[in-house]
Amino acid sequence: MQKLIYAALLATLATSHAHAENWYGSAKLNNARQNLSSALLTSPRVTERVEAPDSSKSFVASFAVGYAFRDGWRLEGEYTMPNSSTFKSHWAPFNANVNSLQVRSERLMFNGYKDIPINQWLSFYGMAGMGIARIASEGYQTVETRRFASNRQHNFAYSVGMGLEAKVNEQITLGTGYRYISMGDVETGYNTFANRINARDEQLKGKLKEQNVFLETRLSF
Numbered sequence: 650m651q652k653l654i655y656a657a658l659l660a661t662l663a664t665s666h667a668h669a670e671n672w673y674g675s676a677k678l679n680n681a682r683q684n685l686s687s688a689l690l691t692s693p694r695v696t697e698r699v700e701a702p703d704s705s706k707s708f709v710a711s712f713a714v715g716y717a718f719r720d721g722w723r724l725e726g727e728y729t730m731p732n733s734s735t736f737k738s739h740w741a742p743f744n745a746n747v748n749s750l751q752v753r754s755e756r757l758m759f760n761g762y763k764d765i766p767i768n769q770w771l772s773f774y775g776m777a778g779m780g781i782a783r784i785a786s787e788g789y790q791t792v793e794t795r796r797f798a799s800n801r802q803h804n805f806a807y808s809v810g811m812g813l814e815a816k817v818n819e820q821i822t823l824g825t826g827y828r829y830i831s832m833g834d835v836e837t838g839y840n841t842f843a844n845r846i847n848a849r850d851e852q853l854k855g856k857l858k859e860q861n862v863f864l865e866t867r868l869s870f
Contacts, residue, residue, distance in 0.1 A: 677713075683706075684704045685856065689853075692740075709732045714726055727757070729755060748789075749789050750788040776809070782805075786801075797837035799838060826865065833857065837853045
């Protein structure tokens with residue numbers, strides 16, 4: 650009877666330990682490059698874009714908690730810290746006017762991963778995610794006193810990516826990867842300054858996209 654009790658205790662501990670190791674926390678350092686595609690200055694008086702907006706590069710951290718299944722699938726919730734970018738463009742026939750769109754974005758995503766083992770310690774993976782991007786947009790024309798009204802919005806976001814990871818030991822995994830994120834349409838409010846016809850009919854618009862090359866540390870617990 651005593652042996653059965655010891656066996657049951659050992660089985661319980663082993664099951665608990667195996668279950669606990671399926672949960673993990675991770676941190677990523679992302680080299681983030683944001684782009685504003687399909688940029689528009691909504692105004693009935695402009696004719697064409699003279700210069701496309703610049704891309705913006707920065708480093709931003711993200712943190713996740715997830716669960717790893719036995720068959721190589723992983724599911725996680727990830728929060729990406731705020732990232733600020735400025736995009737500038739010129740429009741004809743007002744080539745002297747530089748329009749600056751300032752965007753601050755952060756994300757909460759639900760990600761799925763599929764690990765494909767290469768050997769006992771090295772794995773390749775593919776991933777996809779979806780979630781919410783919180784975006785604040787504002788801007789100005791030529792000088793900062795000629796401002797567009799600020800705007801806040803919550804957009805659907807999605808991501809796809811791939812990576813390579815190495816298992817250091819039972820608890821620690823290191824990895825690197827690439828992912829593409831689409832955060833939808835962004836826009837400022839209308840102009841607060843007086844334009845040529847004294848109308849409030851101009852605003853800055855575009856589609857916000859981001860590319861990440863990242864380093865990751867994952868800790869099982």
